[in-house]
Amino acid sequence: METIKPREFLEAITEHQIFVPKDHHFTGPAERQEPENHGSVFHIEGMILANLAKVLGGDVLEIGTQNAISSRYISEGLDQNGKGVVHTVDSYQRWHEDPSWPRIVPHACHSTDFPVRPCSWAHIDGDHSYAGVVKDIEVAQACGCSVLVFHDCHERLLQHQPPSEAILVIRDKLKQGWNLTYIDTPAGVVVAEKCQEKETTKKSSRASRSTSKTGGKSSSTK
Numbered sequence: 388m389e390t391i392k393p394r395e396f397l398e399a400i401t402e403h404q405i406f407v408p409k410d411h412h413f414t415g416p417a418e419r420q421e422p423e424n425h426g427s428v429f430h431i432e433g434m435i436l437a438n439l440a441k442v443l444g445g446d447v448l449e450i451g452t453q454n455a456i457s458s459r460y461i462s463e464g465l466d467q468n469g470k471g472v473v474h475t476v477d478s479y480q481r482w483h484e485d486p487s488w489p490r491i492v493p494h495a496c497h498s499t500d501f502p503v504r505p506c507s508w509a510h511i512d513g514d515h516s517y518a519g520v521v522k523d524i525e526v527a528q529a530c531g532c533s534v535l536v537f538h539d540c541h542e543r544l545l546q547h548q549p550p551s552e553a554i555l556v557i558r559d560k561l562k563q564g565w566n567l568t569y570i571d572t573p574a575g576v577v578v579a580e581k582c583q584e585k586e587t588t589k590k591s592s593r594a595s596r597s598t599s600k601t602g603g604k605s606s607s608t609k
Contacts, residue, residue, distance in 0.1 A: 408437040411459035433460035440464025445507030452477035462490040508534035515551035541575030
């Protein structure tokens with residue numbers, strides 16, 4: 388698994404045309420706003436989601452809504468692309484349909500009860516247990532997602548209570564047939580792309596190799 392810094396990943400997938408979204412910790416209804424480091428994505432991680440949405444477009448499956456902060460980053464990226472909605476799934480759904488955010492489609496259900504529909508890629512940030520991540524991957528694959536983006540993959544989160552075991556599942560279940568990139572963000576993000584459709588990650592891989600030549604990080608996660 389290659390490791391890359393966030394800025395280098397963003398420059399690679401956007402060909403140095405990085406889109407800077409709003410800070411969506413402070414957009415949307417007041418009751419759905421929160422500062423960084425309260426359980427949702429950090430702003431730099433939201434930037435990754437927004438830029439992936441801008442580059443990839445298409446309908447997105449998001450597992451784990453919470454206050455829909457990451458959903459709003461994805462939505463803004465889709466606005467830039469011009470196509471797609473984000474189906475955000477959570478059994479404890481806090482986000483309701485809002486005409487101000489027409490690209491966010493909430494589903495109040497467990498991921499395994501989500502009605503399968505074609506989606507181009509997925510953001511997986513739901514049940515962080517080993518079994519839960521495995522099930523979420525299966526749902527994403529059933530929807531035809533060729534790119535999987537995982538949040539909370541930093542090694543230190545294995546020590547949390549409850550732990551985030553996403554990185555263990557990625558190593559066990561996606562070691563073959565997937566091109567894996569670890570992005571060194573505060574919570575740790577992994578982008579997994581099917582090998583036969585790896586154009587986005589090819590770009591990030593080239594950037595990762597370039598940084599290693601200039602004294603960047605090695606190819607192992609923290």
